[in-house]
Amino acid sequence: MKVSTRVIIALALASFTLALPAHETKEKTPAPGFRPESELASAFVADVKTATIRVYPTIIRTPTNTTFSMESQQQVVAFLSEKEIAKAVSDTNTIDPGEFKGRGQFDWFQNDMAVIGQNVQKKKIDEKYAIVMEVLFPPQRGNNQTVFGIHCIILDTAGQNVFSFLLNSHHQMFVEAAMHIEEGTTETRAVLIRQATAVGMEALLRQLKNALPKQEQLEL
Numbered sequence: 001m002k003v004s005t006r007v008i009i010a011l012a013l014a015s016f017t018l019a020l021p022a023h024e025t026k027e028k029t030p031a032p033g034f035r036p037e038s039e040l041a042s043a044f045v046a047d048v049k050t051a052t053i054r055v056y057p058t059i060i061r062t063p064t065n066t067t068f069s070m071e072s073q074q075q076v077v078a079f080l081s082e083k084e085i086a087k088a089v090s091d092t093n094t095i096d097p098g099e100f101k102g103r104g105q106f107d108w109f110q111n112d113m114a115v116i117g118q119n120v121q122k123k124k125i126d127e128k129y130a131i132v133m134e135v136l137f138p139p140q141r142g143n144n145q146t147v148f149g150i151h152c153i154i155l156d157t158a159g160q161n162v163f164s165f166l167l168n169s170h171h172q173m174f175v176e177a178a179m180h181i182e183e184g185t186t187e188t189r190a191v192l193i194r195q196a197t198a199v200g201m202e203a204l205l206r207q208l209k210n211a212l213p214k215q216e217q218l219e220l
Helices: 005-023 041-050 070-082 105-123 172-176 186-211 214-219
Strands: 052-055 058-061 066-069 087-090 129-136 149-156 165-167
Touching: 041 186, 052 070, 058 070, 058 186, 066 070, 066 186, 070 087, 070 129, 070 186, 105 129, 105 149, 105 165, 129 186, 149 186, 165 186, 172 186
Parallel strands: 052 087, 052 129, 058 129
Antiparallel strands: 058 066, 129 149, 149 165
């Protein structure tokens, strides 16, 4: 028996609602996001400055809707180029991660990374790596708009995780960005997406600096 669209939406809303209280903590970590271990991370850090990265449109997620931001994508391309992190190449093709799966942000992050990885593998890109950002919004309450979480998904050509990480209100830099607007509109939603993209890129820079040997950290 197929699950109705209403049930799917209700489950997604419940997942976000359940995740919100656990998402808040009094103590905030100065870490630039949570990055799961990957055996490919060291190789990525070692050659990222000479590598080419394909950048896909940023995925904007709510419990009931998925859209894409080309503006955020270009923001990522500009940041990678300006900071001389890597040579960035834009791809206008979007990657839809499908429905939310799991009961919290880490589950969503892992599932989306797997789905995006499968897509990247199928595309057989020429670049050595691919990057996709995700910006998550919770159910909208009135006109208030708030960024719930940020994912920075970085994969190799086989779709394997090399340096992906997530951010949320456990992290000080996320909290300090104050990505919340009351009486929001479509235009202010775009402002929040720009803010979230900037936070995600700054976190990437800090992650790379932390991963480099001390003698090389000043180069970024």
